[in-house]
Amino acid sequence: MMNEYDLIGIDPGLKSTGYGIISIKRKKIFYKASGKITTNPNDYESERLREIFQGLNEIVIKFKPYQAVVEKIFVNVNASSTLALGQARGVAIAALAGHQIEIHELTPLEIKKSVVGTGKANKKQVQFMVKELLHLHRAPESDASDALACAIAWHNKVKFQ
Amino acid sequence: MMNEYDLIGIDPGLKSTGYGIISIKRKKIFYKASGKITTNPNDYESERLREIFQGLNEIVIKFKPYQAVVEKIFVNVNASSTLALGQARGVAIAALAGHQIEIHELTPLEIKKSVVGTGKANKKQVQFMVKELLHLHRAPESDASDALACAIAWHNKVKFQ
Numbered sequence: 001m002m003n004e005y006d007l008i009g010i011d012p013g014l015k016s017t018g019y020g021i022i023s024i025k026r027k028k029i030f031y032k033a034s035g036k037i038t039t040n041p042n043d044y045e046s047e048r049l050r051e052i053f054q055g056l057n058e059i060v061i062k063f064k065p066y067q068a069v070v071e072k073i074f075v076n077v078n079a080s081s082t083l084a085l086g087q088a089r090g091v092a093i094a095a096l097a098g099h100q101i102e103i104h105e106l107t108p109l110e111i112k113k114s115v116v117g118t119g120k121a122n123k124k125q126v127q128f129m130v131k132e133l134l135h136l137h138r139a140p141e142s143d144a145s146d147a148l149a150c151a152i153a154w155h156n157k158v159k160f161q
Numbered sequence: 162m163m164n165e166y167d168l169i170g171i172d173p174g175l176k177s178t179g180y181g182i183i184s185i186k187r188k189k190i191f192y193k194a195s196g197k198i199t200t201n202p203n204d205y206e207s208e209r210l211r212e213i214f215q216g217l218n219e220i221v222i223k224f225k226p227y228q229a230v231v232e233k234i235f236v237n238v239n240a241s242s243t244l245a246l247g248q249a250r251g252v253a254i255a256a257l258a259g260h261q262i263e264i265h266e267l268t269p270l271e272i273k274k275s276v277v278g279t280g281k282a283n284k285k286q287v288q289f290m291v292k293e294l295l296h297l298h299r300a301p302e303s304d305a306s307d308a309l310a311c312a313i314a315w316h317n318k319v320k321f322q
Contacts, residue, residue: 046258046266049255057259075240086248091251094210094211097207097211097215098214105206
């Protein structure tokens, strides 16, 4: 494992895909960037997926992360939302795949347990812990926080390996 | 609409993604290429999605189709297969999205109705009609035939517009 590298976390979704980049320096984490790519529900689905792909692609080109962690999808009881999420997740993986980035995955449960200490944590608790762990003045908005939490949880998982 | 252009049809799937390219010349169709990208079920899902992305990306670079038609997914009763299909479809759309190709979609029902005349057609009937319509000596294998059928059905839909 390198001493210094950037890690991107991604929380995929058709309406909004969150991303968060942290830098790892001698096993410590530092905030680098975060945000979300939102799409317009009135646009064609293929256009929306294109926007997610292009948005993530630009972010990857800009920040050149070494590794990526993509939140695993909770298989929904609603088949059409599972499909929509699956497509958004496929697009996110494709955006990373074009740049030879190692791709890992974590479930929402693993992320919450790692960052908040309990799998039952709500969005506000995740935001609070992300703010604390990254020494930010203000918590990033929910989708960005989820993506940062994803990256932090991956770092927690591998830091003692 | 241009007088001459290439159209790629894609039948997405995690295990096998079929593709078929036809040329349209003065509203007539000609076979150009077809095949499938298969992935190994023993590999990580992200690796398999990466292979689909890179495979389609190479095909798009090689043949430079003007338009694409991606088969719509039948929302399965099995949520995890819906998710897997959704991800493969997202990856396929992303591979096209990087190249400014117009993306259209058709349902399996629309494709079968257009190519065979009935939405109840089976795979063998689709293969037979693809062989006939494209004047081939032998029918391409099932995934490639489905993808070609997808492209043919799109052409049928727009040729009188």
